[in-house]
Structure formats: C-alpha cells, structure tokens
Amino acid sequence: MGGPDSLTKDTAHDVASHRIASVEGENGGGKEDAKDNALQALSTFLRDDMEACNREIVARMQSPVPLIPQLGAHLVAAGGKRLRPLLTLAAARLCGYEPSPERQRHVGLAACVEFIHTATLLHDDVVDESTLRRGLASANAVFGNKASVLVGDFLFARSFQLMTADGSLKVMAILSAASATIAEGEVLQMATQNDLSTPIERYLEVIHGKTAALFAAACRVGAVVAGRPEAEEAALEAYGTNLGMAFQLVDDALDYAADQQVLGKTVGDDMREGKITLPVLAAYQAGNEEDRAFWLRVIETGEQHDEDLPHALDLIARTGAIQTTLERAQSYARAAMQALDIFPESEIRQLLMDAASYTVSRVN
Template sequence: MTADVVPLKRPEGQPSLDPMLGLTAPGMNAVNAVILDRMQSKIPLIPALAGHLISGGGKRLRPMLTLAGAEVVGYNGTRHHKLAAAVEFIHTATLLHDDVVDGSDLRRGKAAANIVFGNPATVLVGDFLFSRAFELMVEDGSLKVLKILSNASAVIAEGEVDQLTAQRQIETSEERYLSIIGAKTAALFAAASRIAAVVAECDERREQALDDYGRNLGIAFQLVDDAIDYDSDASTMGKARGDDFREGKMTLPVILAYARGSEDERKFWQAAIAGHRTDDAALEEATHLIARHDALLATRERARHFASRAIDALSIFPDSAARRAMAEAAEFAVARGY
C-alpha cells in the first residue's frame, strides 16, 4: 500500500491547530471534567500515576476529533463529552503500556510514568484507564458506539503486537509499516471521529466520511511522528531523540534509507537495526544516511498525501468553521515539528 505523492494546498502562513482548539474549547472543558472525575480512585497511586501523564500536556487531538466531528454534523447534545473522555482514556492507557514495552525514559518532556512509578504500577493503571473507558461507553448505552470503540481497542493492540514482531526486522516493507500504523495509531483517530456521527444519528455516508477523515489524518500524524524522531530534539519532541532507532523500529525513514542505500550502507542498517550499533555515533550515522537519501522529505510527502485524503473526506459536509478547522488540523499534522 504505497502512496502517490499529492501536493497539499496550504493557507498563507503556517498551518495551526488554533482553529481546532478554539472550536472545541467549550466541549473540552466538559471532557476534561469527566477525565478528572473518572481517573479518581480510593487507591491513591492510581490518580497520582494517571495524573502524571494526563496533566503532562499533549495535544488531546483524539477527543478533539470527536468534538469537532459533532460540530461539523451539527450535533447539539452532550453525549459525545463522555465518549471523548473514553477515547482519551484509551489513548492514555496505550501510552502507559507503550512506555513499559519500549522502556521509555521521557514522555511529553518529563520522566515517563514507568521511570517514576515502576513498570508494574504503570501497566496496572493503564488497565484501570481501559476499564474506565469501557464504563463510559456502557453508560452511553449505544451498542454501535461500543462496537466501534471496542473494535478500535482490539485493532490498536494488534497493531502494537505487529510492531513488536517487526522490531529489528530489517526486511520490513513499506506496506507492512503502513498496516502497522494504520492499526496502532489511525484506528483510534478513525473511531474518535466516527462516533460523533453515530451520536448525531447521521447516515452511513457521513459516518464513513468522518471515519475516512480520522483514519487518513492518523496515518499522516504517525508518519510525521516517525520523521520527527530523526529531525528534532528531546526538548521539542518531549521524548528522547532517536528512541525509535535504538529500539530497532522499522519506521518509514529507515525503510526508505535502507532501500535506497549502497551495499555498505545496508550493512550498517542491518547491524544497527539488529541492535549491534545503537550508540550516539551510530544514531548520527543513521541520521546522515536518512538525510542523504531524502527519506525524511519522502516521509513527509507521503504524510501530505494522506492529509489531502483526510481533507477530501470532509467534502460532503457544507462549508463551516468546523470543516475549515478540521482541514487545517490535517495541514498542521504534516507541517508540525513536535
């Protein structure tokens, strides 16, 4: 599933997430209140650990997609507030589990929860947040919403396992990589967007349009994340630079640099991805080879393709501030450096 490169039309100036933030601000206040309430427990460690990550910043893009989707379809109720909180709990739970699996030191610019609280507590609080998410889904009462979000949770787990089995496998193809990020990242973007149409009782066409928007946005977002791992720094990213490299993750910049490399360069990649070359000097060499073969540029070009598809999916909705904010969020996802 390789992607053709499609130029992304941009407004004058840098794309910004500000229109999306402004659009969803009132709803996010309600969502944040739900999050704060439902992360509480009589076991003090649970809110302490959950709060360490939840209060640590982050774009909250996934719950914003639920709120923005509700705006674009004209929904005026409040059911989506709890569901957006459920989406954020699912996402936060996966981050906690990911940091344990990856042995991460940093998350959102500060020590990862597993470093502060230990691996066992981090995994168990992740489980707690998953449980809270499903409580919120059940409270909503829609079997369709429950099916969409529970399926997304299963697909995310499959994607994470698939990524784990692809780790340190130098022959991982671009097609498999896109399948992995479509599961581990894009599935929740798609579900978060689609449930807005479900609570608004939209027809299947509008449901699918929001699903397509979220899915393509999620792929674009992850492509750029994987590029950023090689062209930014810890203070900008909020995580250690080169984490993907040291963990032997076959992300698109590496896949492309390896495919385009000389025989000697391929030997370097084989040793590095196998875990034999992971020091700072090896990271600098990897970054140099990725730059030599324009692998970051190509990765961002593919991201633009998927962002364009996300924007195209919105075309069935009338022009509105919500639609424009969602389109600019897709442009921001590609242009961002963090």
C-alpha cells in the same frame, strides 16, 4: 513531580485540575493567537466542550486507591494535544449534534477515547522502556512498570464504563473494535522489530493499527451520536484514518529530524529500539552496500555505539528519507481533507481541514 508517595488523592486531583485550567488558559487566547496552530484554533472553537471533557477526565481518574489518581495527575501534568477527544467533539459538531444540559454524549465519548489512548501510552512506555513522555519523565520511570501497566488497565476499564454509560451498542462496537485493532498493531510492530526486510505495506499496516484506527473511531462516533447517515459516518472514518496515518508518519520522521527539547522525547529512540519505520526503510533501500551494512548492524543485530545515531541521521538526510516520509504523509493529509467534501462548508469543517494540513507541518 516526586515518586508515588509524594501526593495524596486530594492533592493529585488538585494538580490535575490546575494543569487542565492552565492548558485551557493557554488555548483560550482567541482566534488571533491561534492562527498559526490549527489544533489550537480547533480547541479554541470547541473551548466549552473541551472544558467539559477535561472535567470528565479528571473526575473519572479518581479512585479510592491513591496510586491511581497520583499517576493520573502525573499524566495530566505532562500535557499533550488531546487530539483524539478533540476530533470526537469536532465531528459531533460538524454533524450538527446538539447536546442538552442533562445529556452530553460527545463529551463522555471524547473522554472515553482519551482514556483508551492514554492506556496504550502507559503500556507502550513499559514495552519500549521509554523514560520520557512529552518532555517529562514517563510514568513508568517515576512509578515503575507494574504501576503503569495496572493503571493502564484501569483506564481501559474506565473507557468501557463510559461506553456502557453512553448506551449505544454501535458506539461500543466501534470503540471496542478500535481497542482490539490498537493491540494488534502493537503486536505486529513487535513482530516486525529489527527486520529490515519488512515491506512498506506491512509498516503501513502497523501504523494503521497502532494510531489511525483510534483516530478513525474517534471521528466516526461523532457522526453516530448526531444520528447522521452511514455516508457521513464513513466520510468521518476516512478522515480520521488518513489523518492518523499522516500523524504517525510525521511522528516517525520527527524521531530522526526533530530537536529533542521540542519533540519531548529522546531523538533516535526508534533506532535504539530497532523499530522499523519509513525513514529507516527508505534510507536502507536507497543506500549503497556500506550504508545497508550499517543499518543491518544497528537495527537487525542491535549492535549500536555512541557515534551511530549521528551517522544514521546523516544517512537519512543524504538519502532523502525524511522527504520521502513527509511526501507520503502529505498524500494522506490530502485524502483526509477530501473526505470532508461530503459536508457543507462551515467554520468547523475548515478547522478540521486546517488540522489535517497542520499535521504534516508540525515540529512535535
């Protein structure tokens, strides 16, 4: 896609709608095609809800300010798993929510969750100076930092409009608290950057804030719209929290273990940015004196050379740091599945359990 002047408002809407239609076609191939990807199977099961959510997202990205739908079309074109809104829709269905044609609260709140997530991505890419997002040029690389920050603000505002339209103070409390927690997590990550003395517990606090909190809120509001008891709200919140922790741990492992084309972003970005993640902490703590001196140089002082990333990957492989990270992710995934024990057996419950299992086996 070209720069910010290459699309009018109308064509931006058309591109976004076309991309969503393409994604729906890819995800609509039936259960046989979806067996090997639990998220695709979940999306297929919830196809009608996801289509309604996607239409809501495209509609709410519209604005008389042309740059907003242009940048929105760029984000939609990049695709993505849409996991967080999918969790809201799935949680509502698990809890027996029955929408009416006139009132589909789960759809509006799923779109709200996606706007919160996308706003944080726009801001993160500016902070991290990222140039790739989901295999394409990041929005800040195409449109500039100012536009990315301001459109991120717009999406946050849209999310709060959707909360207000839902009309539930409880829902607003859950999602606004999650938004604040995400910001705290990002600030805490910045505070731990370049600091190899960061305890693993503090790292886990970071990923809870930046990732797991929104997973938890996305799931919990599904129970709220269905009017379910607090115990079921708490169970879905626990499911989302543990799923989010597993998801981010795997993301951090993939930054040192994935194929760049499959990952959709530059491998080694976390090292270049001096981010403290479990693979680095595990490799640093398990390394010898020479290994630790290497990590101190590249992470704490930021002195990096072209040959450092291959050496870092070798150290991480040699110390079993990826395995350490994935084992912890697997423990969170198991906890997520156990949280669903409160619900009776059903196809949607099994799909959510499969999604937790898939999270720790994915390659991007």
